[in-house]
């Protein structure tokens with residue numbers, strides 16, 4: 001099978017990492033993969049923060065939990081418990097946060113970039129898990145949100161994040177439901 005198709009088919013979310021750091025040469029490739037993503041009208045408004053600072057990731061984790069509790073997100077808290085998650089990033093040594101100014105396609109541009117990162121990580125022999133849960137840490141309605149800590153300007157918003165690292169425990173790719181596809185010929 002073609003390498004690209006194999007990566008698309010075999011990628012799955014990793015929720016257990018060894019903790020080993022992602023080597024700089026792989027981080028360089030991931031940066032290029034992020035910037036290679038297509039954007040509407042080639043506006044390239046995605047911005048990326050590559051974070052390996054454990055203390056900062058712990059802060060994002062803490063703030064996310066704080067907001068989950070404030071919002072009584074019992075389902076989310078129970079899911080993390082059920083997954084035996086040490087933290088919302090499952091101990092991934094690298095988390096990439098994508099943010100941008102508001103625009104009609106901002107979420108879509110970020111979604112495409114995050115999948116580029118997931119596939120690039122897979123191709124580099126690394127695991128990844130997209131993370132939307134941490135958006136709570138950047139909710140401007142909550143005092144002490146971490147927007148400025150991560151360097152977002154007033155008019156920039158969190159879109160999505162992805163944790164990346166060496167796989168400790170792998171998971172099978174999810175099953176496909178072909179009934180979700182219709183053809184009109």
Ligand SMILES: Cc1cc2nc3c(=O)[nH]c(=O)nc-3n(C[C@H](O)[C@H](O)[C@H](O)COP(=O)(O)O)c2cc1C
Pocket residue numbers: 011012013014015129130131132133134160171172173174
């Ligand atoms: C927009 C988006 C947000 C997600 N947020 C989280 C998250 O916060 N935590 C998590 O463990 N997985 C998260 N995921 C991963 C999904 O749960 C996962 O992709 C799905 O269960 C299918 O499994 P697979 O990635 O192994 O195919 C997210 C995925 C997407 C696309």
